[in-house]
Amino acid sequence: MSKKVITSLLTLPVELVYRILDNLDELSILLSIRNVCTRLNAITDTYHRYQTMSALDLKFRKIHDQTIKCLVTVLHTNKTLTTLDLAQNYISIEGAQYLMIFLKINTILTILHLNWNKIGTEGVQYLANALYKNTTLKVLDLGGNCIGDEGARYLANALKNNTTLTALILCENRITAEGAYHLANGLRDNTVLKILDLAHNRIDNETTQLIANALQNNTVGHILPIYYVFIIIAQCRH
Template sequence: MMMDKQIEVNLNALPKEILYRIFNYLDDFHIFCTMKNVSIYMNTIIDQYHRYKILTTLQLCNKKLGVEQIILVANTLKENQIVTTLDIGVNEFGDEGIYYIANALQKNQTLINLCLQLNKIGSQGTKYLANSLVQNQTLTRLNLHYNEIGDEGAKYLANVLQQNKTLIRLNLIHNKIGEEGTYYLANALKQNQTLTTLYLAENELGDKGTEYIANALEQNQTLTILYLAKNNITDIGAEHFGNILKQNQTLVTLSLKANEISSQGAEYLADALEQNQTLKTLNLKWNKIADEGASYIAQSLYLNKTLNFLDIRFNKINENGKNHLTNVRNMKFPLKLIF
């Protein structure tokens, strides 16, 4: 936002003590964006202002920022060396706004955490981001949940994951990613050596997409946290994960909640738990596991030595299955087993 020349002159004439008093009444957005780059004098004063000097987290979520405001954020971000976390989620500035943020990321060298949730970002906006992440070497966390990147956007991110060596956490929850997009992401996981956390919940992976991810985990040696909740995964998908969990030695947390896994799928996972030595957290809540499946899980827990949290609530488990789970819970302290 350009200031009137008369106002600019007046501000430049004010001593820093008066300017500091003015700044005290401004919110972070105006201190960060509208007061910077007015003049060399103002930049010097802002750089010395205590709130600006400690502004490592810029929280602009749900502030009704349009493209014009996002341009101001992006312009300051190019030069800022203080902010490490930027949350501009829930503003709905779309692909046009993300273009400017992506451009800033090519120059920024301090931001490590970027939250872009609920901004109507599509495949084109994802392409802008992906291109910037080829050059950016500082961002470690990217939150894109509840956008609209789709399979094409997933492909762009997959391409960059094969090159980027800094991103460790990627949130793609609820982004209309199907089998095709999962295929690209899975191929990237086979090569990527830095990503440790991947959220793919509430997409459209299905059993085929689950197979792609499971196969990728045969080669991937860095992913420790994987969320696949609400993806229409059936017993077929559970079998794919059962097979890979017998081999994988890095995955620590796996969420398969809110899927279509029955007792048959529970048996596949139970067989894997008897051999797996790294998984610590497993979420099977809101599936279709009945007493038989609960019995399989319970028996596997007697042999498993690493799992310390299992959520199997809201399935189809009756008294018989609950008795099996109760018995193993009583014997396997400190295992937290909730059902």
């Protein structure tokens, strides 16, 4: 947004600024209006759409890493957002690093969709590090990010200590029996995770059973009956 437009906004009555905000989508409000100045922050703080924004759908928005940097900066003080959908964008290693910093301090977000981005093995290491600190995230969707067996190992180590994540989606990530074995080891010390989606990876029947046995330790935080988790795992044979 140009400096001229911002200057005009600074002099407009609050009611007129509200009308302008009514014609902007959530991403434009966050990236163009928030953190510009104290007055605009105060106005958006009292704007009804910002006050009640519990979900932010940003899939298919061609979002790159620098946009993620700006987004997490403005979301740092947000107290309402519980669901963030960033699926089908262009987020890579750098963006994953920004998300790690955000997740380590955020205490509101419970659902994060990052499926079909470009996070890769190195990027998922940052996200796994965030799981050591984060205490509110319950659903993490990383499907289609090519994290491989090494990425599965990073997540498995994080699962040993994480006490809140209940669903982890890792479908179509080039995970083989080696990566699944790491996940099974991580799940032996985890009593919370209920859903592990490994569909369309390269995992044999023996490894599938190994993971299923590891999940038998999970006794709390039910989202779905434990047999449903076994069904999900059984569908992972590829």
